[in-house]
Amino acid sequence: MKNFKMLVLLISILGVLAACAGSGDLSSAASDGTYVPGTYSAASDGIGTVTVNVTVDSERITDITLDLSGETESLGQAARDSLVDQIMTAQSAEIDGVSGASATTDAVKVALVKALEQAKRVKTSKKIDVADGTYTAAAPGFSWTGEVTCDVTFKDNVITDIAVTEEHETYTGEWFYTVLDKYIPRILETQSLSVDSVTGATFSSNAVKACVADAIEMAGGVSSDWYTDIEKSSAVKEIKGYDVIVVGLGGSGILSYCSAAAEGASVFGIEAAGKLGGNSACTYGPMVLNSVYLKDLYNGGKDYINEDDVYNTWIEYVDGDARPEVIKKAVYESGSALDFFVDKFDFAFEGVGGMLGSFVKREWNKFWCVYTADNNNTSWNVLGPNKTYQFDRAMGIAKGLNDKNDFMVELTADELITDADGNVIGVSCSYYDGTTYNIYGESVIIATGGFLGSDDMMEEYLGSTVNTLGVTVNDGAGIRMAQAVGGAVMNMDVLPMIHISQVKHMIKNDDLTADQKAVLTALALTTDQLSVTTEGKIWGGEDLSGTEDEGLNVEICFAPGYQYYVLYTEDDIEAIASAGLRESFAKATSMFMGQGGTFEVGVPVADIYDILSVGEEYGNVIKADSISELAYAIGCDEKVLEKSLGGKDTVYYAVITAGYSYGTVGGLDINENMNVLRADGTVIKNLFAVGQDSEGVTNASGKAYTPWGGQAQSWTFVSGKIAGEQAARVAANTK
Numbered sequence: 171m172k173n174f175k176m177l178v179l180l181i182s183i184l185g186v187l188a189a190c191a192g193s194g195d196l197s198s199a200a201s202d203g204t205y206v207p208g209t210y211s212a213a214s215d216g217i218g219t220v221t222v223n224v225t226v227d228s229e230r231i232t233d234i235t236l237d238l239s240g241e242t243e244s245l246g247q248a249a250r251d252s253l254v255d256q257i258m259t260a261q262s263a264e265i266d267g268v269s270g271a272s273a274t275t276d277a278v279k280v281a282l283v284k285a286l287e288q289a290k291r292v293k294t295s296k297k298i299d300v301a302d303g304t305y306t307a308a309a310p311g312f313s314w315t316g317e318v319t320c321d322v323t324f325k326d327n328v329i330t331d332i333a334v335t336e337e338h339e340t341y342t343g344e345w346f347y348t349v350l351d352k353y354i355p356r357i358l359e360t361q362s363l364s365v366d367s368v369t370g371a372t373f374s375s376n377a378v379k380a381c382v383a384d385a386i387e388m389a390g391g392v393s394s395d396w397y398t399d400i401e402k403s404s405a406v407k408e409i410k411g412y413d414v415i416v417v418g419l420g421g422s423g424i425l426s427y428c429s430a431a432a433e434g435a436s437v438f439g440i441e442a443a444g445k446l447g448g449n450s451a452c453t454y455g456p457m458v459l460n461s462v463y464l465k466d467l468y469n470g471g472k473d474y475i476n477e478d479d480v481y482n483t484w485i486e487y488v489d490g491d492a493r494p495e496v497i498k499k500a501v502y503e504s505g506s507a508l509d510f511f512v513d514k515f516d517f518a519f520e521g522v523g524g525m526l527g528s529f530v531k532r533e534w535n536k537f538w539c540v541y542t543a544d545n546n547n548t549s550w551n552v553l554g555p556n557k558t559y560q561f562d563r564a565m566g567i568a569k570g571l572n573d574k575n576d577f578m579v580e581l582t583a584d585e586l587i588t589d590a591d592g593n594v595i596g597v598s599c600s601y602y603d604g605t606t607y608n609i610y611g612e613s614v615i616i617a618t619g620g621f622l623g624s625d626d627m628m629e630e631y632l633g634s635t636v637n638t639l640g641v642t643v644n645d646g647a648g649i650r651m652a653q654a655v656g657g658a659v660m661n662m663d664v665l666p667m668i669h670i671s672q673v674k675h676m677i678k679n680d681d682l683t684a685d686q687k688a689v690l691t692a693l694a695l696t697t698d699q700l701s702v703t704t705e706g707k708i709w710g711g712e713d714l715s716g717t718e719d720e721g722l723n724v725e726i727c728f729a730p731g732y733q734y735y736v737l738y739t740e741d742d743i744e745a746i747a748s749a750g751l752r753e754s755f756a757k758a759t760s761m762f763m764g765q766g767g768t769f770e771v772g773v774p775v776a777d778i779y780d781i782l783s784v785g786e787e788y789g790n791v792i793k794a795d796s797i798s799e800l801a802y803a804i805g806c807d808e809k810v811l812e813k814s815l816g817g818k819d820t821v822y823y824a825v826i827t828a829g830y831s832y833g834t835v836g837g838l839d840i841n842e843n844m845n846v847l848r849a850d851g852t853v854i855k856n857l858f859a860v861g862q863d864s865e866g867v868t869n870a871s872g873k874a875y876t877p878w879g880g881q882a883q884s885w886t887f888v889s890g891k892i893a894g895e896q897a898a899r900v901a902a903n904t905k
């Protein structure tokens with residue numbers, strides 16, 4: 171598939187180059203002043219979809235940015251600065267590129283030529299004609315079990331239809347529906363590939379964009395012609411008179427909204443993504459202690475857990491490095507909070523499997539519950555029950571409680587609005603169409619789900635970015651907004667939530683078969699092979715035996731950079747080729763992130779070298795001919811590595827195992843009313859923080875997120891209920 175795509179692209183490039191030749195070669199393109207000043211974007215396939223945004227004046231390239239987020243971090247992404255420098259020097263795509271990152275280099279060159287081609291064109295509405303017909307194209311999206319396939323139909327140079335004929339995106343959740351409901355209609359309406367991806371569904375949006383671009387090339391057109399500008403609104407709209415404003419309508423935001431509405435407050439909700447629910451829509455469910463609803467459902471009306479035992483265990487775990495008065499709420503109000511939302515907002519937790527026991531404390535055998543799935547409890551994705559319908563339903567009920575209640579999706583909060591005395595009086599936001607919305611209210615609740623999506627904050631507070639499974643819309647905006655008005659943070663270095671490991675870069679296309687992918691995954695996940703960290707030290711997993719984390723797959727969150735290397739010598743590989751994988755590999759499968767393939771223990775893996783070489787291409791495998799070469803590739807101290815390898819200087823294959831994080835835990839410092847605190851402990855009276863934006867106060871610095879199962883989701887219910895009530899009361903008292 172990939173080779174065919176490259177072929178199509180090469181043909182179109184030749185076409186473009188010919189066009190350029192018509193107007194002189196690439197290197198001289200700049201000098202004839204044919205650029206129409208502006209910024210132009212074009213995409214091309216590298217390992218993932220590479221997008222080039224080039225800014226030109228009438229003569230020169232003045233700026234260039236490369237979106238290499240789909241490329242191999244240690245290869246393609248690492249080549250960014252050098253590629254930018256080379257292009258700015260050459261002022262064209264005629265560059266040497268970066269060795270070891272050839273796929274990315276080629277894609278950047280292709281996309282740059284297309285973007286410069288756009289810039290050379292006087293902006294005419296005239297695009298190169300496309301032949302009528304329907305063309306089928308496929309491209310990798312978010313899912314790791316297969317690509318998105320689209321049938322794109324053209325009639326009289328108009329895209330008349332984009333039909334998704336195959337997709338694996340809903341295998342992991344309900345985000346893809348925003349692409350079907352919003353992204354595709356916007357391409358058809360604007361006839362432009364410059365439509366922004368739908369927030370929360372970037373990978374899936376880019377997959378559809380890549381399909382349409384390929385279809386244009388197949389129909390004889392030039393996809394770069396279709397990156398026509400879409401006028402952005404510069405309007406500024408004011409929305410006034412709300413009691414409570416909720417920033418972020420994931421779990422904790424929606425529950426805060428409902429709780430405030432139930433208090434009779436007028437509430438306005440702000441959600442950046444194209445749908446409601448955030449990461450909370452991906453969960454199984456919350457820890458809940460002795461809810462009346464669950465006691466009746468699963469325990470004959472009787473208590474099913476000793477809350478004091480949970481409280482004392484929690485206090486012991488955080489060892490004085492948290493706010494006990496808030497942990498008290500998290501423990502003793504988890505049941506009543508859930509009952510409140512079940513009674514008043516129709517939440518339901520009769521998910522398959524009933525109540526689940528704690529991950530580690532076996533005696534807590536009824537500890538967390540599972541949302542009832544959509545379609546009469548039948549609609550599941552690999553991560554859990556499809557439950558966006560429950561969040562939509564609750565918001566519908568809450569809206570009905572006050573005529574003024576309202577919310578907007580695709581509205582991103584940027585900053586808090588303050589009055590002359592620095593008091594918080596509202597939130598300034600950007601709508602997907604460019605409009606600025608300033609929303610004014612008496613109280614503000616911050617519920618933006620932590621900072622997993624911010625590389626800078628991950629580096630600053632946790633020393634490294636991490637592969638993500640959770641939505642990266644949650645980029646710390648809420649925490650930063652509150653810090654800007656004096657809010658303090660607490661325990662920002664609680665280790666990120668990681669329950670899943672897999673190879674560093676998921677191979678989403680068919681460069682490997684599903685069975686070959688299963689072998690590569692097993693090579694990464696086996697615990698029966700010498701492994702080293704990014705520091706070259708032996709990694710045997712953090713020995714958690716006898717600790718409260720025992721048995722929970724959180725070890726990798728203790729690994730520097732949340733990854734490690736599983737090492738194979740030439741002999742190991744030969745053994746696998748001739749005798750197959752050992753019994754210990756049978757268990758080396760990935761919960762949630764399997765790719766559907768299998769392998770048989772003890773059966774020779776004849777194509778193991780092919781698997782390793784594709785793994786190398788995607789940055790999942792490093793082949794090194796010596797310890798020093800391996801140390802260089804890993805970026806660790808050779809002496810440390812040599813010691814870990816017992817000085818055995820030979821050829822090594824290092825398979826990179828990475829943790830995939832759900833989200834961060836550290837956040838704003840709050841009191842038991844969910845009020846945001848300043849560094850001096852004083853309260854910002856009308857500012858509140860919930861969910862992942864404030865869960866640091868119930869955890870401990872530098873430790874794993876509380877490991878018993880379901881605390882984060884439970885915290886959305888407890889913090890949401892309290893913040894909604896308190897924010898409504900502050901508003902009522904302010905009037």
Ligand SMILES: Cc1cc2nc3c(=O)[nH]c(=O)nc-3n(C[C@H](O)[C@H](O)[C@H](O)COP(=O)(O)OP(=O)(O)OC[C@H]3O[C@@H](n4cnc5c(N)ncnc54)[C@H](O)[C@@H]3O)c2cc1C
Pocket residue numbers: 370417418419420421422423440441442443446447448449450451452453454455456457553581582583584617618619620639640641643644645646647648667831832833860861862863879880881882883884886
């Ligand atoms: C795959 C997966 C499975 C999980 N399973 C469980 C589980 O079973 N149990 C459990 O306890 N925890 C689980 N978690 C952890 C889960 O993240 C938390 O439990 C909980 O959902 C966090 O809720 P929240 O409200 O803080 O964040 P979210 O639910 O993510 O809500 C944050 C919202 O803020 C929005 N937002 C972000 N920035 C802005 C902005 N600038 N402007 C406007 N809106 C913004 C986001 O789009 C999002 O809708 C899981 C997480 C993942 C990813």
